[in-house]
Amino acid sequence: MTVILLLMVLVAVAVALGMLRAAPWQWAVALGLVTLSWQSGLFHGTPSVPHVGFLGFFVWLAIAALGALSIPNVRRTLVTEPAFKLVGRVLPKVSDTEQQALNAGTVGFDAEIFSGTPDWTKLRAVPPIVLTPEERAFLDGPTTELCRMIDHWKIRHTDRRMPPEIWGFVKAHGFLGMLISKEHGGLGFSAQAQSLILGMIASRSPDVVTIVMVPNSLGPGELIEKYGTDEQKSHYLPRLARGEEVPCFALTGPTSGSDAATMRDIGIVTMGEHEGRQTVGIRVSWDKRYITLGPEATLLGLAFRLFDPDKVLGETEDIGITVALIPTTHPGVKIGRRHLPSGAAFPNGPNWGTDVFIPMDWVIGGEAMAGQGWRMLMECLAAGRAISLPSSATAGAKAMLRFSTAYARIRRQFGLSIARMEGVEEPLARLVETAYVNEAARAVTAAMVSRGERPSVISALMKYQTTERMRRAVNDAFDIHGGRAICDGPSNYLQSAYQMVPVGITVEGANILTRTLITFAQGALRSHPYLYREVQAVQNPDRETGLQDFEDAFLGHISFSISNVTGAFFHNLTLGLFAEVPERAQGLEAIYRQLSRASRNFALVADMTVALLGGGLKVKQKLTGRLADALSEIYLACCVVKRFEDDGRPEADRAIVAFAVTNGLHRYEEAMRGVVENFPNPVARGLLRVLVFPFGRHYYPAPDALGSRIVRLAIEPGEVRDRLTRDIYISGDPDDPTGLLEVALKKVVAAEAAEKKVERAIRAGIVRRYHGRDWIGEAADAGTITESEAQLLREAEALTQRVIAVDHFAPEDLMPNYREAQPPGLGHNVRAAAAGADQS
Structure with missing residues (x-):
């Protein structure tokens, strides 16, 4: 004893x-x-x-x-030097492209999660949603007007192209130059404003938002603004801001998708003739595809690998990835053909060229920036990926919630609104959670970018998490609408979102690779408090300096690891009761404690994973994917709490916060259990089980009763429903399919009391509700309802019939016009190449 x-x-x-x-x-x-x-x-x-x-x-x-x-000398001899040699062998060497990617972004609250002891004051210091009066006026004015103009059926079915009036409107009002500074003729809007503007358009039309999104994301405009020469800025930026130039950016090729650094498109530094004179330039050959806006573009931003065999620019032959601006009318540029991405109507297509000569001053930034293209792209992508797709996916989720809650409240089966059926409540509750969580994370992340941060890890997890949740939201909306959703037509407000979901999943880094290779594998190096410093130290050519830097980082890493082991074990034994809670938690103490506990566990498992797997981390993508999921769930739950506080802690939203955080912690734990149970080292696996799960499973999904409660809030017209779906386009026009939903919902809710009286009369046999009978009149004649209630019911019934109606067409209206068939076996690339050969 x-x-x-x-x-x-x-x-x-x-x-x-x-x-x-x-x-x-x-x-x-x-x-x-x-x-x-x-x-x-x-x-x-x-x-x-x-x-x-x-x-x-x-x-x-x-x-x-x-x-x-x-004792320093003893420590260095016995610990530091052996560890220095071991780490140099175990940890992967960081390539030039990886180094540029790591240097490109900044760390944000992800570093707090990796630390295991998040500083809640840093999260609270992120500004809430703030727009200038000019930005708010643009959102409420031109953006709303643009949404009102959109006829999505005409765009994606009848015309299958963007109407000239839409192009004219977005150009005239500066939509294509939101990120270009006022100095150069753009709107100079904040990232938060851009995110909300893109989101509102996305809630109306995925096609239209695409033509606005691309020029305001990774593309020539941002690259010129940040890296261009003075001449490039003064010439191109005002033209881009006014829409006189339509840009596209050609990065992806047949052999270089998510691994864009392996592109085979090359340029050779040489002398050539341009505008009648000999000049130093580049002879470029490329083959690109999936280029959004390509068929309509007037200005091509082209990424290629530059070589200088004659050493014209210096002593290096392989200059590296370079980005140039090429007018699409330039001789040798082949552009204009179209892909058909998932049935969408936004312009997207390939472009190519062979031995196209361009002058050196067409390189963005001029000769000085030759070979700096990958760094430029990664720096812009770190911020752009946090805005464009998360904003459209968030707005899409809010739209799915707005439409589905209205439809489910209006649609009746078995004598009651289907929104009150438990089977329908389940997907509705998921929609509420998705809309709330996506908006919370969108707002926080956009605020970080607005204040100058480029959160590379957070932008990666935001891209894959919001688009995946949007995919689930669209599927839930389809399940709730049933046959109403799958029959396309002018009144179908879900089909365009359904068709566009795969686009968001695959672009700007396919979700599979963004989840398994980027978010954690790069995030561990970028956000870990010591790991990147150790890697840099062992790769330092100056051994003495590297050894000193390594010792400082390594000793801190040991202390950090011991702290994680002891801290995680303590908090798991005490169920997080002593975890840190910030001041003024006001009823959120339990949530903060569990998030602190989750962060500590994540830091422990992440640290041990990196330490034991080392260079093998990149191939253990199932583990890194689960760790990315765990990191994401913690970050999203933190954003949920911040949104609740920023919104002034509305009491009605507490149930939504509880539902979202409870489910988020459950998903976090499932991801962590997947890591621990599949950890390749059996000794570490057993240790992690004891440290992280001393009492087994702890977090469970939110209870059904809580889901029912938040659905009742969402299906009721009022402030909660409006707050859940804020900043999307909401029509009040009964001739618009989504406006009809809004009008019908209010009328159906107003008529519910009279509807219940009639239902009782039907069950009693007093009223018979069949086609050809005036059952509402019968109910009024029988004294079941008053004349005013009968009128209300007639109006509600007429609107309901319009809401649930499904489009149908005459056969001749659907007969396609066939052109002469192409020879069998000839694929698109073959035909495109043949066309290019004929033209050249």
Whole structure:
């Protein structure tokens, strides 16, 4: 028993020292004092027995070792130098392109999660949604007007192209130049404003938002603004802002998709003729595809790998990835053919060229920026990926919620609104959660970008998480609408979203690779408090400097790892009761504690994964994917809490917050269990089970009753429903399919009391509701309802019939016009290449 008590005291002291990240000499002093006190009988009144003395020998041996490690020369000889050599062999060498990607973005709150001890004041310091009066006026004015103009059936079915009036409107009002500064003729809007503007358009038409999104995302405009020469800025930026130039950016090719650094498109530095004179330039050959706006573009931003075999620019032959601006009318540029992306109507197509000569000053930034293209692209992508697709996916989820709650409240089966059926409540509850969580994370992330951050890890997880949740939201909306959703036509307000979902999943880094390779694998290097510093140190050509830098980082890493082990174990044993809670939590204390606990566990597992897998991390993509999911769930839950606080803690939203965070923690735990149970090292696997799951499973999905509660809030017209779907386009026009939903919902809710009276009369046999009978008149004649109630019911019934109606067509209206068939077996690329050969 004495030995057990001593062990318990030593463990308690070790946990405390570990959590406090004590130095080796502090460990030695603290453990020495405990052991001396015990062996002197201070605690138990008698001298130590031999067994305790035997244990004490090993304790004193450990104390001596800790004391020795406090001596710098001893520590360097016994620990630092061997570790320096080992880490140099184990950790992967960072390639030039990876180095540029790592340097491109900034770290944000992701670093707090990786630290295991998030500083909640940093999250609270992120500004809430703030727009300038000019930005708000643009959102309420031209953006709303643009949405009102859109006829999505005409765009995606009848014309299958963007109407000239839409192009004219977006150009005239500066939609294509939102990120271009006022100095250069653009609107100069904040990232938050761009996100909300794109979101409102996306809620109306995925096709239209695409033509606005691309020029305001990764593309020539942003690249010129940040890296262009003065001449390029003064010439192109005003033209881009006014829509006189329509840009596209050609990055992806047949062999370089998510791994764009392996592109085979090349340029050779050479002399050539341009505008009648000999000049230093580049002869470029390329083959690109999936280029949005390509068929309509007047200005091509082209990425290629530049070589200088004659050393015209310097001593390096392989200059690296370079980005140039090429007018699409330039001789040799082949552009204009179209892809048909998932039935969408936005312009998208290939372009190519062979031995096309361009002058050197067409390189963005001029000769000085030759070879800097990958860094330029990664820096812009780190911010752009956080805005464009997350904003459209968030707006799409809010639109799915708005439409589905209205339809489910209007549609009746078995004598009641289907929204009140538990089977329908389940997907409706998911829609509420998705809309709330996506908007919370969108707002926080956009605010980070607005204040100058480029959160590369957060932008990656935002892209894949919001688009995946949008996919689930669209599927839930389809399930709720049933046959109403699958029959296309002018009144179908879901089909365009359904057709466009795969586009968001695959562009700007396919979700599979964004999840498994980028979010955690790169995030661990970027956001870990010590790992990147260690990698840089072992790769430092100056060994002495590298060794000193490594020692500083390595000692901090050891302290960090011990803190994670002890902290995670302590918080899991105590169920997070002592985890950090910020001031003014006001009823959110339990949530903050569990998020702090989750962060500590994530930091432990992530740190051990990186330490033990080392260079093998990139091939263990199932593990890195699950860790990316765990990181995402913590970040999204943190954003949910921040949104609730930024919104002024509306009491009605507490149930939504509880539902979202509860489910988020459950998904986080499932991801963590997947990592632990599949960890390749059996010893580490067993240790992680004890440290992270000492009592087994802890988090469970939100209860059904809570889901029912939030659905009742969402199907009721009023402030909660409006807050859940804020900043999307909401029509009040009954001749518009979505406006009809809004009008019908209000009328149906107003008529519900009279409807119940009629239902009782039908069950009693007083009224018969069949085609050809005036059952509402019968109910009024029988005294079941008043004349005013009868009129209300007639109006509600007429609107309901319009809402649930499905489009149908005469056969001749659907007969396609066939052109002469192409020879069998000739694919698109073959025909395109043949066309290009004929033209050249």
